[in-house]
Amino acid sequence: MQTRTELDRTLGFAILEQHARGRLVRLGPVLDEILSAHAYPPVIERLLAEALALTALLGSTLKNETGQMTLQAQTEGGPISLLVCDYKDSELRGYVQFDAERLAQMPADPTLFALFGKGYLAITFDQALTGERYQGIVPLEGTSLAEAAQSYFAQSEQIPSLVRLAHRHDADGRVIAGGMLLQHLPEGEEGRDRLHTRLDHPEWQHVEALGRTIKDAELTDPDLPMETLVWRLFHDEREVRVLGGATLTRGCRCNREHILGVLSRFPAEEQANMADAEGLIRVDCAFCSISHPIRLTELQAAA
Template sequence: MTTGTELDRTLGFAILEQHARGRLVRLGPVLDQILSAHAYPPVIERLLAEALALTALLGATLKDESGQMTLQAQTEAGPVELLVCDYKDGELRGYVQFDADKLAAMPADPTLFALFGKGYLAITFDQAVSKERYQGIVPLEGASLAEAAQSYFAQSEQIPSLVRLAHRHDADGRCIAGGMLLQHLPEGEEGRDRLHTRLDHPEWQHVEVLGATIKDEELTDPTLPMETVVWRLFHDEKEVRVLGGATLTRGCRCNREHILGVLSRFPAEEQAEMADTEGTIRVDCAFCSISHPIKLEELQAAA
């Protein structure tokens, strides 16, 4: 059994002289809780595990703690029809909708294109305090989800980035996922295409080469402090600053109060159409696979 404080948290760091910043994440019990809601086949489990690690990396950058970050990948042709994950105040959730028959015809280790076909990746940041909403949508490209994320940053954010994602099972069969996001944030680039920083600032290539040496085992070893991983990668740099991180939990907002609030917005006639012959509306949560029966009488009483 894996224990310790190196699971279900993120860690930020900055390499000041090289104008680079990074973030590490390692998921354990939280990941198992999310996966246990569905009997996913191994290929889908790996996809969701890595997607949740990526979501935690991106969500932990939110300055507004009450804000939300959503990652969505969708296609019209591949076995995977929809992948959705989100992060809010340290809470993670996610699920995958897929065609089991199409998946069964796939090889044991399919590429991202084989799983999605022609699809897109959408990343959305909702800031609760300022009410601002930012969404970037790019074609789902690359051999892996990590490569697709790098393509997103290059096309949508114009920020040179390195993304690494990994997952494995421990001796007890529990799933562990880890990830690293490394980015170049040069000074004096306002008003210019950030992709030019690859030429203007060769230190990015230096940081990128060092970051690329990280091993899957380092990302997913629950006994290895993430601070040690940062030191291994960048100990020769003049100054590396650890920025702290977030503790992660499993979160789902499908409580009865929330569901009652949503259903109560519908007119009584539409509520009646949703109900079965016994006067019950059944709301199924795709994230946690729990069905919530709501009686029409309960809705009327809450109105």
Template sequence: MTEPATLALDSVLGFTLPGRHARGRLARLGPALDQILAAHAYPPVLARLLAEALVLGALLGSLLKDEKGQLTLQAQTEGGAVDLLVVDYRGGEMRGYLRHDPERLAEMPADPSLFALFGKGYLAITFDQAATGERYQGIVPLEGGSLAAAAEHYFAQSEQIPSLVRVAVKQEADGRTRAGGLLIQHLPEGEEGRERLHTRLDHPEWQHVEALAQTISPAELTDPRLALDDLVWRLFHEEDEVRTLADMPLSRGCRCSPEHVRGVLARFPAEERAAMAEPDGTIRVDCEFCARSFPVQLDA
């Protein structure tokens, strides 16, 4: 079913509160999220989990100033129903995938905890700057009640930036999924920040912003009829100044294609390509993100 163009879906909006030394991002996913989830028949509880991870990917990835830079979220776990979750974001294009044990999931209650789903694990958040070739990665335990809580822990531990993260997911009766999220941060040195910002306890302006941001509801985050800039105004209309950036569209962006697959295979020595090939000379490469298989002839 096609969404009316007036609905506020598949976009991320940046904003700043200069007088409070804060910046934020609001994201909402709709059709692009449905396209990503449709590649695999995920049980509802796992569809919600991946939707939450994709919203986080949009919030964090949109912080990149390098348009060709990439943000990757990867959860690796042991002892839970989910043993791998990967989401990446590049220039507004997103993809995501999770792998799970159906038998272990079937033994769990209808609404399992984050620990039950992941067991012992960690969340790795990686920023790749294409322009400079720099890479920064932070790793935090998968603790708390949600991936949003783990992301807050990441900013507190790795970046030392006071942050608030809220994510909501709504699964409609017709099978569609809507998800939205808010990230807001305190940057005492301004929007650009520094390489390291040390958390202090004497920032009353942050406590004020945090209190306002905490009033946001799951319904507001997922309501496609509520424009993101209207939501910013609803939260912070009493502030002296609120600056919003241009909306950035979000889309499903799996980068697999026959040309890409051939390019990857060309990097392998001829003897390794021969070992990969089936008797008829075909190498089949599967993309877990979009559940497609690409047959490539060895002599192509």
């Protein structure tokens, strides 16, 4: 079987003369591994696939590998109560909490508002090396997750941006997701002035118009090199630099060592209250849908 190297990776690029930057992502086996941990209905599967693609686009912009980016949509009124994805050291994970009965009463292709009701989109960047933490929160608005992300950049970052997200099933029925983030360069990058609300840059309208020509089929084609896709979009520009990217994997931090470390911080009395009649503390991971039984005797021995 052919190895598809264009899956589970990101690619950055810069259009210097037009003062723009971009990033592409395409997910395959990593996405399949994350989705297979839960029996999600198709509409939730599609939503999480695009949310993970968006998380990879944003997370791969982190300046250092020890940082973490978290995307969270928390809502009221819709069948989905929580969507969480995060990115750390090129590792992705994510899950969705939802009311199955309410979801079953909806049409096959419900709107974003129907799924979430009133809610917000929160995007958090934690820089581990410096200890800095930045969070932007905006209303969850628009007809798609891509539009909600664009609203985040417009309101929270004040950076003109175009976000495109897409998904499809391959011949084996597995989900492939792709995405593109295109932005006007903010202060300090390639000599640009500070933007804030200065959106009167004609070069951005030019780049945005080109970006909007990208097709969903191109974003999700596992045999189309991302470098070729960048060339298709911007080959008439004087200089386009490919900035490299990251190889993505599925990652979850619910290993026994981590869990033991967290539980060991609790006093012995609280540990005993967490345990069942058999002396087990059962820690369930919502991300990977695995239960980790930890014996009280194991905690006592590690103390």
